Amino acid sequence: MRLFLSIVLCIFTCSVSLAQTYTLNHYLELAKSNSPLLKDLNNQIASNQIDSMRIKAGYKPQVNLNSSGLYAPVLNGYGYSEAITNEHTLAGLVGVNQAIVSKGNVNAQVEAIMLQSRSLSNSAKISEQDLKKAVTAQYITAYGDQQQYSFNKDVVDLLTKEEEVLKKLTRANVYRQSDYLTFLVTLKQQQLQLSVARSQYKNDYATLNYLAGIADTTTNELTEPDIQKMSMPEANSSIYFQQYKLDSLKIINSKRLVDYAYKPKANVFADGGYNSDFMGQAYKNIGFSAGFSFVLPIYDGGQRKMQHRKLSLEEETRENYKAFFDVQYRQQIAQLNQQILENERLIAQINDQTKYTESLINVDTELLQTGDLKIADLIIAVNNYLSIKNLRAQTVISRLQLINQLNYWNK
Numbered sequence: 001m002r003l004f005l006s007i008v009l010c011i012f013t014c015s016v017s018l019a020q021t022y023t024l025n026h027y028l029e030l031a032k033s034n035s036p037l038l039k040d041l042n043n044q045i046a047s048n049q050i051d052s053m054r055i056k057a058g059y060k061p062q063v064n065l066n067s068s069g070l071y072a073p074v075l076n077g078y079g080y081s082e083a084i085t086n087e088h089t090l091a092g093l094v095g096v097n098q099a100i101v102s103k104g105n106v107n108a109q110v111e112a113i114m115l116q117s118r119s120l121s122n123s124a125k126i127s128e129q130d131l132k133k134a135v136t137a138q139y140i141t142a143y144g145d146q147q148q149y150s151f152n153k154d155v156v157d158l159l160t161k162e163e164e165v166l167k168k169l170t171r172a173n174v175y176r177q178s179d180y181l182t183f184l185v186t187l188k189q190q191q192l193q194l195s196v197a198r199s200q201y202k203n204d205y206a207t208l209n210y211l212a213g214i215a216d217t218t219t220n221e222l223t224e225p226d227i228q229k230m231s232m233p234e235a236n237s238s239i240y241f242q243q244y245k246l247d248s249l250k251i252i253n254s255k256r257l258v259d260y261a262y263k264p265k266a267n268v269f270a271d272g273g274y275n276s277d278f279m280g281q282a283y284k285n286i287g288f289s290a291g292f293s294f295v296l297p298i299y300d301g302g303q304r305k306m307q308h309r310k311l312s313l314e315e316e317t318r319e320n321y322k323a324f325f326d327v328q329y330r331q332q333i334a335q336l337n338q339q340i341l342e343n344e345r346l347i348a349q350i351n352d353q354t355k356y357t358e359s360l361i362n363v364d365t366e367l368l369q370t371g372d373l374k375i376a377d378l379i380i381a382v383n384n385y386l387s388i389k390n391l392r393a394q395t396v397i398s399r400l401q402l403i404n405q406l407n408y409w410n411k
Helices: 002-019 024-034 036-058 103-171 177-212 239-261 303-370 375-407
Strands: 062-071 088-100 265-276 286-295
Touching (some): 024 103, 024 177, 036 103, 103 177, 103 239, 103 375, 177 375, 239 303, 303 375
Antiparallel strands (some): 062 088, 088 265, 265 286
């Protein structure tokens, strides 16, 4: 029965432990779903779709019901002139108005909205990449703190065991009291370092929750981030270059809209209903009317050429920014790849050095049991072990951060 209860308790403990272990994807999904910026951009895209439909609807026949009435009495010869007011009038008309616009003009206006939506969509993708990069960087930092805390804890546990052995050997006069106190100072320093590492992990973990929009002050275990180098797309298909393409299309479309603004404009209208001044046979004042308007721009002081020149300057500015960004883009990727390669080489060297330091610790531990080890040598070996392990942890975290920066450009 005791064995059964122990197994159940073990399974329950493991389940709870697993439930409190979070992955990088967990935080990325929460950050994405909680981001007000991404929601705002998506709403703007939806709003632009409505604006596009409104433009098309605005060029359909517009039907309005218009009604008006007026009574201006003349008393004893005093009052408004009847020739102006007709004394009393009543109108109830249904009017229809239709603007005559070319299909190309309407399409150009709709395209302007569509290009704006595509620009917002591209901005949303870049914002998502920015968010992913920030959350991943903080996750790596917090995970590095967690690894540092775990490593420091292992060292403290090791030194605590050694302290018990050394205490017994000191009482047996194998080691001097000063040797024991020197070792004890080292142990206390590592215990202090362990507390600092734990506090740092809590702070960076809280920052991770903050970036992901999570209201939680508890600290859970983080799994090792599975971050691999991703292949870089061609520059022309990258979302970071897509905005320059969209800006070029916007300038071209703006030139078309300028040209359409100088095309002839026509409008036809008609109305029908009742419109009377009650001066004659009012019951016969039912009728209709129709008309048209036509505008042909002839001269505006050369504003059309000015607008085209202004748009040409915008295109020149766009080309300059694109060319400069292209150089930065390629230089950034090349530099990150080079740094990652150097880190990987350094990690390989550190791994070799770690084997020697671990072997030395094992030998010193055996010598300590027999009293054949100088405490100063043990402390030096421990410090070397700490240094090489810290260097490895920092290099591994640095490599992950560099890969995260590189993967930022993979869309």
